[in-house]
Amino acid sequence: MTSTKVDSNDNRPSKSEAKNATASASQDKAVFQCERLDFVDLVPENRARVQSMKGFDDCYTDIVDYIVRCTHKIWDERDVGLIYTHYTHNCVLYGTMGTMYNREDVVRDTIQRLVSFPERRGMATHVIWNGNDNDGFYTSHLVTGSGRHSQSGHFGPATGRTFHSRTIADCMIYENKIYREWVVADQMAIFKQLGLDAHAFAEKIARNKIAQGLTNLDIGENRLMIGQYPPAETADLGIANNALEERTLQWLHDVWNRKMFGTIKDVYAPTVMYHGPLMKELYGVAAVMHQVIGLIGSLPDAVFQPQHISSVDCVEGGTKVAVRWVLEGHHLGYGGLESLGDPTGKRLQVMGISHFHYKNDRIVDEWCVYDELSVLMQLKMAQLQDTEAHMEPTAD
Incomplete structure (x- = not known):
């Protein structure tokens, strides 16, 4: 949460800087x-x-x-x-x-x-x-x-x-x-x-956006893999502010991009509570694993991209970490996004935010929020554009 400047002579913070850092840390606790x-x-x-x-x-x-x-x-x-x-x-x-x-x-x-x-x-x-x-x-x-x-x-x-x-x-x-x-x-x-009726509402919003000139185009590769190489083994840790945030970014990369779902059992406590979309309240590592595999199942080629991470010490013990992320890929399979129906191949984006509560080096609670209605609206936009393209008259 706080940082101090380093004195170039002895690589130690100056007394005034150390005092300011201590005062700032004290403020944070209050x-x-x-x-x-x-x-x-x-x-x-x-x-x-x-x-x-x-x-x-x-x-x-x-x-x-x-x-x-x-x-x-x-x-x-x-x-x-x-x-x-x-x-x-x-x-x-x-x-x-x-x-x-x-x-x-x-x-x-x-x-x-x-x-x-x-x-x-x-x-x-x-x-x-x-x-x-x-x-x-x-x-x-x-x-x-x-x-x-x-x-x-x-x-x-x-x-x-x-x-x-x-x-x-x-x-x-x-x-x-x-x-x-x-x-x-x-x-x-x-x-x-x-x-x-979520489908009727999503189609209404999709039609309005198309009428405004907005499109949902498939722009090709999403950089999960470059050419024929596998996903990168290490995550980009540039947005992390401390060691716990770095660790969080790395295991998220391992699970979502490298598909190493077994990592979940090493990160989550056996008694973890998962508070998910559609007001799901689930318990245990197996439930978390099922939710992750389900979402990836709908977008199996998706890349998971963390956008921001922050953390605070928690009065309940341990630390809470917030990650804002985007999952972007193609609708190539069946999974947790059940309203999408049969795979369509359309490019879709899920914007989500997750809060993790770590205690004793394991996650004991996760709150995960994303909106399936938004994803359904994107799918409707893509399908409506296909329909309109087929209806355009051909030149004589």
Whole structure:
């Protein structure tokens, strides 16, 4: 989490630098964690600021307080207008269904979601973060949402049914404003619980995107292998900040890219709990292995690409690690993405975020979020373009 500069004379940190590093580490330990705190304790009114927060509103006492409190204000207290003071005008929000490139689109999208789910509540499960107020912060915020589909909106006519789902939002933040965000919401979990037709909705979104001139083209090799060589034996560790993060990137590479699924038994505790898409709650190494093989089964030539990694020591013991990743390949087999049906050969991309809890050198909990509805929409786009191409008149 912290680093110190090295004195060129004796390769040791100077006294002032060591003191600053110690103070920073002490601040990090005082930063809130969500696991054991009730909400009223998580957003107190008179807590002193425990972390340097240059440029942030006075009500925020540390970076976890910031992301939990402002999310609650915007979504649960319905103060949507806070987006104007908490996002830059040119913010970029990467979602599983598309990308927004300005603050006003974020405002409109938030309102539309509140129209459909006015009773929704998002509960902070945990926040994994790194950074500081000079360089900027990065947060990975796992939210467990619940609500009722009580109004007609972007999901169609109201069903009156209740739902539970998980979302992880990764944010890059500087001086009180989010300037880049990745949101992975398990929308397929909501669709299944509401009894909605995922195929019809995915095709509707696909048609709208094609009408806007967007395409989902197959651009060829995804660099899992170069020519006829096997996948690389070692992972690119350039984004890691410490030894545990390096180890995490390496075993992820071994499992997802090298297909060494047996590695899972060496990494996960026998009693591991897996909290997966579609609100799955599974137990044990065999269950984790089945989920991994299932997803790879649908995209057997996919390359797993970690985009960001961060970690924090956990008040429950051990360390929590967050990894944002992209899995990109072709629909060449049967597997966990059951809604896709028979293999189509179409190129598809899965954007996901995983949180791992290590204790005693093993993973005891994993939270994995990706959206199968997004993948289904990509498949519909590819199939619609095939249909339109076949319908084009030929030249005489």
